[in-house]
Amino acid sequence: MKYADEYRDSGLSRKIIEKIHQTAGKNIRLMEVCGTHTVSIFRSGIRSVLPETISLLSGPGCPVCVTDQQDIDAFIALSRIENTIITTFGDLIRVPGTTSSLQREQADGRDIRIVYSTMDALEIARKNPDKNVVFLGIGFETTTPTIAASLISARQSGLKNYFVYPAHKLVPPALFALMETIGVQIDGFLLPGHVSVIIGTDAYRPFFEKHPLPCVVAGFEPADILLAVLQLSEQIADGAPRLENAYPRAVTASGNIRAMKMTDLVFEPCDVPWRGIGVIPKSGLAIKKEFEMFDAGKQFDITVTESQPPKGCACGEILTGKKIPPECALYKKVCTPMSPVGPCMVSAEGTCAAYYKYFTSK
Amino acid sequence: MCLAIPSKIVKIENTMAVIDVEGVQRQASLLLLEDAAVGDYVIVHAGYAINKLDETAAAESLALLREAFSASEQNP
Ligand code: SF4
Numbered sequence: 001m002k003y004a005d006e007y008r009d010s011g012l013s014r015k016i017i018e019k020i021h022q023t024a025g026k027n028i029r030l031m032e033v034c035g036t037h038t039v040s041i042f043r044s045g046i047r048s049v050l051p052e053t054i055s056l057l058s059g060p061g062c063p064v065c066v067t068d069q070q071d072i073d074a075f076i077a078l079s080r081i082e083n084t085i086i087t088t089f090g091d092l093i094r095v096p097g098t099t100s101s102l103q104r105e106q107a108d109g110r111d112i113r114i115v116y117s118t119m120d121a122l123e124i125a126r127k128n129p130d131k132n133v134v135f136l137g138i139g140f141e142t143t144t145p146t147i148a149a150s151l152i153s154a155r156q157s158g159l160k161n162y163f164v165y166p167a168h169k170l171v172p173p174a175l176f177a178l179m180e181t182i183g184v185q186i187d188g189f190l191l192p193g194h195v196s197v198i199i200g201t202d203a204y205r206p207f208f209e210k211h212p213l214p215c216v217v218a219g220f221e222p223a224d225i226l227l228a229v230l231q232l233s234e235q236i237a238d239g240a241p242r243l244e245n246a247y248p249r250a251v252t253a254s255g256n257i258r259a260m261k262m263t264d265l266v267f268e269p270c271d272v273p274w275r276g277i278g279v280i281p282k283s284g285l286a287i288k289k290e291f292e293m294f295d296a297g298k299q300f301d302i303t304v305t306e307s308q309p310p311k312g313c314a315c316g317e318i319l320t321g322k323k324i325p326p327e328c329a330l331y332k333k334v335c336t337p338m339s340p341v342g343p344c345m346v347s348a349e350g351t352c353a354a355y356y357k358y359f360t361s362k
Numbered sequence: 363m364c365l366a367i368p369s370k371i372v373k374i375e376n377t378m379a380v381i382d383v384e385g386v387q388r389q390a391s392l393l394l395l396e397d398a399a400v401g402d403y404v405i406v407h408a409g410y411a412i413n414k415l416d417e418t419a420a421a422e423s424l425a426l427l428r429e430a431f432s433a434s435e436q437n438p
Contacts (some may be wrong), residue, residue: 012428089408117409119391139408146410149393197405197413248422249415250405256413259394 016226017049023233024051029185030232031178031321033171034192035062035349036220042358044222050229057321060174060274061192062349063139064091065319065342068273070307071167072097072343075136077302078165079110085128086112087121088136091347094340098308118150125154125162134296137164142194144168144285145259148266151287151294163296166267166287169274171195172207173283179211181277184320188214188232190225193247200255201245208243219247266291275309275343276316313342318351325355332356368403368415381406 032038038058041047047056060066076097079086086102093102093112106112111131115121118135125133137147147164154162171192178184191204196217208215214235218228228246235241245251263285272284287295309315313335314328325331325344335341337353344350369381369390379398381390383406391410392398404411 117391119409142407142412145394145412146391146408149391149410153393194405194407194412250413252416256394258396259412262394 013223013226016223016230020054020226020230020233021051023230023237024053025237027053027055028187028233028236029055029057029321030188030190030229031057031059031186032190032192032218033059033061033175034190034195035065035347036194037061037190037192037218037225038351038354039349040220040222041225042354044225045358046222046225046229054229054233056190056229057186057324058318058351058354059178059189059321060277060319061140061171062344062347062351063089063143063169064095064347065315065344065350066169066174066274066277067092067095067138067167067343068275068307069098069309070273070304071138071165073099073304073307074165074297074302075102076100076105077304078134078136078296078300079105079112081132081300081302083130084111084132084134085124086110086134086136087115087124088112089116089138090114091349092136092138094346095343096310096341096346098306118146122150122153122159122162125159129161132161132163132300134163134165134300137166137168140169140171140192140195141198141263142192144267145198145256145262148262151266151291152262154294155291160293163294163299164287165296166285167272168267168285169272170269170283170285171199172203173280174274174277175204175207176210177274177277177280177283178320179213181320183322186213186321187236188216188241190228190232191215191217193217193219193224193250196245196247196251196255198256198259200253201243201251202253203255204243208241212241214241215243217245217247217251219250274319276319310341313344315342315344315352318344325352326359328352369406369411371398371400371402371404371411374398374400379404379411381411 121135214232216228216231267285269282270286273279317323340346344352369383371379373380377392390406403415
């Protein structure tokens, strides 16, 4: 496969690994802020080939995991409204809310459908004109333009029964918040590949200027990730932090301007809560007034009372790199992918699920 | 949630493309791309192509990598 096989070349990876071993000195903690990186790092066994001095931490990069409990409860409340079809990406339905989950609501007969894209959700809305179709909008900068595009299409085609509940998140404000969270220790960031495809490396400039830490945008093949780790360890060894792009075949400085324009047409930044981190200023996206007729949060009366995160779940500390899953008392004992307690065990991109599947203590 | 594998555009009809991902054909929307042509490699996220892969950048960075690590002659 063009643009992929070359980066799976084990000879190349081995050379990069050797170089990492020569470069890495003192203990360093690197955080990846993308769930797809987390999975790729575990699946390819990168952790086991790195020097013991390098710790890879998984940050708040799994969209399902960072969704606040109150939003999960709102999704469940929406599913209980008469005449409503809920459309969502798959992982979300198993996330436990305070008293139920979408999966349980589905078993109780609510119409909840997993879709691959917002285009499928639009299609369901067209085919069911007498029902309200609500799409649960989670995800980062990569996903939001696809949601924005669906709202623009809905408006153009005069669709009146399609709605989005906006719970989107932005990555750069989360980086600021992480650095300002007490107890968080990060020596460098492996920046997300496909968020960066959209926002471009320039979007991290303000962050880098305030917190000059090594920052490298990485792709998803093993050699891509190893290369980014090498660049981070070189920067740390030199004592000269830089904002670098190790994924130039896909990521530019300015990003995908057309996609960002679509997002801007429909959404505007707002303060939102993240699981485990709390409210981060201007880190979410609200639907603008011009599109408010599609805003499920405004068009439906959903009352959510007393949202409580699962008892004993350490997802909050895991999402900020303060703990790793084996340090959670419930990990593997009460909490497993078959019966997850927290979202980090539900999502395939969740850190706890990745540990469960791939991690064996040495 | 991201499909990291580059997919080749094999057909375009209005704003929809047929893409080939390792032999499997799927549909992807081109609404988020400025210009896309048959033969381009794109990354698809949740049904939408989000960018075109830059052939020159890919070739250059790969050449640099191989040079830096002189890995090409040492494949196991
Ligand atoms: S192991 Fe389960 S309970 Fe513990 S932090 Fe992870 S998801 Fe939460």
